[in-house]
Amino acid sequence: MLIGSVIIIIAAFVVVSSISGSDADSKSVDQASQLAGEMVSEEVDELNSPGSDELIAAVGTHGGEPEAGFNPISGWGKSSEPLVQSTLFKLDSQASLINDLATNYTVSSDGLKWTVTIRDDVKFHDGVPLTAEDVAFTFNTAAEGSGSLDLSMLESASAIDNYTVEFYLNDPQSTFINKLVALGIVPEHAYSESYGQNPIGSGPYMFVQWDKGQQVIFEANPDYYGQEPYFKKITMLFMASDAAFAAARAGQVDLAEIPASYAYQEVDGMKIVSLDSIDARGISFPLQANTGKKNENGYAIGNNVTSDAAIRKALNIGIDRQVLINGALNGQGKEEFTGVDKLPWGNKEAIFEDGDLEGAKEILTEAGWEDTDGDGILEKNGEKAEFTLLYPSSAMERQALAVSVSEEARKLGINIKVEGKSWNEIDTLVHSTPVVFGYGSLDPTDIYLRYYSKSYDPSNYNNVIMYSNPAVDGYLRAAITSFDQDAANENWQLAAWDGTTGFSEKGDATWLWMATINYVYIMDEDLDIGTPRIQPHGANIFGNILEWKRTEN
Numbered sequence: 001m002l003i004g005s006v007i008i009i010i011a012a013f014v015v016v017s018s019i020s021g022s023d024a025d026s027k028s029v030d031q032a033s034q035l036a037g038e039m040v041s042e043e044v045d046e047l048n049s050p051g052s053d054e055l056i057a058a059v060g061t062h063g064g065e066p067e068a069g070f071n072p073i074s075g076w077g078k079s080s081e082p083l084v085q086s087t088l089f090k091l092d093s094q095a096s097l098i099n100d101l102a103t104n105y106t107v108s109s110d111g112l113k114w115t116v117t118i119r120d121d122v123k124f125h126d127g128v129p130l131t132a133e134d135v136a137f138t139f140n141t142a143a144e145g146s147g148s149l150d151l152s153m154l155e156s157a158s159a160i161d162n163y164t165v166e167f168y169l170n171d172p173q174s175t176f177i178n179k180l181v182a183l184g185i186v187p188e189h190a191y192s193e194s195y196g197q198n199p200i201g202s203g204p205y206m207f208v209q210w211d212k213g214q215q216v217i218f219e220a221n222p223d224y225y226g227q228e229p230y231f232k233k234i235t236m237l238f239m240a241s242d243a244a245f246a247a248a249r250a251g252q253v254d255l256a257e258i259p260a261s262y263a264y265q266e267v268d269g270m271k272i273v274s275l276d277s278i279d280a281r282g283i284s285f286p287l288q289a290n291t292g293k294k295n296e297n298g299y300a301i302g303n304n305v306t307s308d309a310a311i312r313k314a315l316n317i318g319i320d321r322q323v324l325i326n327g328a329l330n331g332q333g334k335e336e337f338t339g340v341d342k343l344p345w346g347n348k349e350a351i352f353e354d355g356d357l358e359g360a361k362e363i364l365t366e367a368g369w370e371d372t373d374g375d376g377i378l379e380k381n382g383e384k385a386e387f388t389l390l391y392p393s394s395a396m397e398r399q400a401l402a403v404s405v406s407e408e409a410r411k412l413g414i415n416i417k418v419e420g421k422s423w424n425e426i427d428t429l430v431h432s433t434p435v436v437f438g439y440g441s442l443d444p445t446d447i448y449l450r451y452y453s454k455s456y457d458p459s460n461y462n463n464v465i466m467y468s469n470p471a472v473d474g475y476l477r478a479a480i481t482s483f484d485q486d487a488a489n490e491n492w493q494l495a496a497w498d499g500t501t502g503f504s505e506k507g508d509a510t511w512l513w514m515a516t517i518n519y520v521y522i523m524d525e526d527l528d529i530g531t532p533r534i535q536p537h538g539a540n541i542f543g544n545i546l547e548w549k550r551t552e553n
Helices: 002-020 026-039 042-047 132-144 176-182 241-249 309-318 321-328 357-366 396-410 423-429 445-451 470-480 485-496
Strands: 054-058 089-091 097-099 102-107 113-118 154-161 164-169 205-211 215-220 233-237 255-257 270-275 280-284 333-335 386-392 415-421 436-439 511-517 519-524
Touching (some): 097 102, 102 176, 132 154, 132 164, 280 396, 321 333, 396 415, 396 436, 396 511, 445 470
Antiparallel strands (some): 089 097, 102 113, 154 164, 205 215, 270 519, 333 511
16 A cells, blocks of 8 residues: 555656646645645555654655666666665765775785775675675676776776685776775676666665656665664655655655755754755866867867857856855855865865956956947957857756856856757767766766866766866876875865966866755654765765664654
């Protein structure tokens, strides 16, 4: 009865969400709440009673339903808690490395061999012991596949004995430790092309059922080697954020990720929790001029407006980020200037004063941009200061940011035309047209792939702006190959700005970073989620699920 009831909830809310849109007014939400309340059985109400050890969560906005299923090799759990699978290491709430399957690791003097020892008391959910063979199989399979985790530096992984695995790299990357955090371990004996549809792991929860487009159900693993979870059953509903809020108002979910526009709503018996994140929103600027050149896929390269550094610098210092946050994000975010401001490898010297309209106009004037025909748009050498800004059409918060940036840019005489498109369409335009992207990782390899000149790859978004700066390349290589964390962080910082050059606004102004977004949730008042992990791109609300419990309130 529970499963059927949950499906009815989803159907009701998806219908309302599809007709109300992301800016649904209170009337739409009230109607949805009433509809859900009429359609859901009393069994779900009992499930949400104080002390219940079962949890229903609506989490379809960020992260959401994985297209390839619950397979780490295909990307499941890359930046979040995979629940079903264990990882070698984890990061705690302070982003410090802690053991999961691993008990220790060492690195050879040349940085090319990593040796990891693992626990000897771990079993997969089917009772088969987990060994180093499974770890090696997982990493080798992921390296050979086309998943979202970059393992191009991994030559091979080998099991030395049942509980020791050696990783051989083709490049001495100190950030390889982050790959050991990101990839859940799968069982070699039970892995196939359909693994993601019915996964077996060794994590705190076992996969029970997946109703595609609707829900997935997990149950606690009775043989888990770690702390016993309080919640014995978790049902995740995949629904849009407006629908999730309506479900929460109807009292049919314990937890829901909701739009920033609802951050100040009051709902009886529930509380709003807003989590800071390192998930930054930024605009990519194609750096080459449009000369008719095309990339390997036949897509146009270059933009005659954004290739002018004056345009990029003027937008960076002229736009008031707090205005964007207050308007587009309903105050649920923080200013962002380099894409990694909050992280240890962020360079505070690269941060600048924004909202400086006069300074921005001066930059444009000195570069030869003038409004010669009085239409409010600057020109230079017959080229209008205008371009299209793309955002993924399913991301309403990115649309709101794009529109706000366009409004701010008009004050500078720059005309930005905003368009929403599918990712497939964006792929064909990304090298010639600015795009609102989202990035946020605890792995600094993210910076390397974004700015290192040789990381460009037409099959992905690595160095999508085709940036090339020899000084920055040098800092990035020094950072990624350094096993001294302080030295690595110093080089990451210098890549942003060394006093002369860098990828930040003070240097080449390669991107326009706007804000890190807050993840906003509504949840039962008696739900205690402990100390959440740092929220990366895509959110990691279940990152500390073993701390979660209900209180007596």
